[in-house]
């Protein structure tokens with residue numbers, strides 16, 4: 001069997017594949033591959049381990065050849081895969097759910113605390129030698145405790161963020177999702193809202209956890225940002241295009257909302273001009289799942305999905321086309 005890995009990942013997953021005695025080709029480039037490079041290097045592979053930066057559609061799969069059995073995405077999100085075109089060609093797909101839930105929820109909370117307590121600004125201020133002694137109004141932020149957290153998208157990560165909010169910070173949780181979750185409501189005293197707008201108008205902190213789909217692109221638009229409280233903070237660790245980044249920049253500039261913290265950008269790796277000049281936003285470079293432990297587990301899961309498929313069994317994290 002031949003497995004193509006589109007970019008180096010932690011060794012554990014690669015070792016699992018090599019231990020099978022299979023040929024494992026890892027891209028020698030430490031960068032995202034171009035479409036032509038992807039096709040050339042993956043030609044003849046039985047399995048391809050892809051990154052979320054690889055855009056895979058039917059024509060890429062055709063280039064890889066009809067022996068291809070599985071595309072194992074090294075991410076929980078899989079908006080980089082054209083699920084319909086790939087499944088129409090009889091190729092399976094898998095992702096890496098569960099192993100990164102804690103890590104992304106932790107990063108979400110880190111962003112929430114950091115923007116509310118002005119941690120990045122305070123760090124810059126201190127390093128710049130600007131601290132001249134305690135002051136009553138120096139770098140005042142806002143409390144997180146007892147506030148209302150609005151979760152938009154109650155998957156595993158959204159639910160874990162709610163757990164930290166309720167158990168750790170006595171926050172009140174309201175949520176919107178296409179499906180209502182009674183068990184979650186009774187576990188966390190959470191309240192379901194019928195529309196995202198109900199979340200935006202009521203919450204002090206809004207955390208986005210929906211997948212990127214045609215219907216969620218620009219879910220957070222200029223009009224929707226205007227519905228938020230002027231004191232509210234927006235946190236996005238899902239996918240960048242869910243938030244209209246130009247609208248976010250303009251709203252932050254005009255103080256229509258208090259602040260934002262984003263791990264995902266609308267046009268990665270390009271950031272909307274002007275956004276990084278603002279003090280009321282914290283920006284991390286799509287690193288919410290970036291811990292040594294989690295990235296290793298993601299590699300192991302991707303390898304496991306490949307192994308199960310190439311040995312004729314069902315991959316545990318198969319993506320089901322809708």
Ligand code: DGY
Nearest residue numbers: 075076077286288289
């Ligand atoms: C994912 O797995 O979808 C994350 O965005 C990767 O960090």
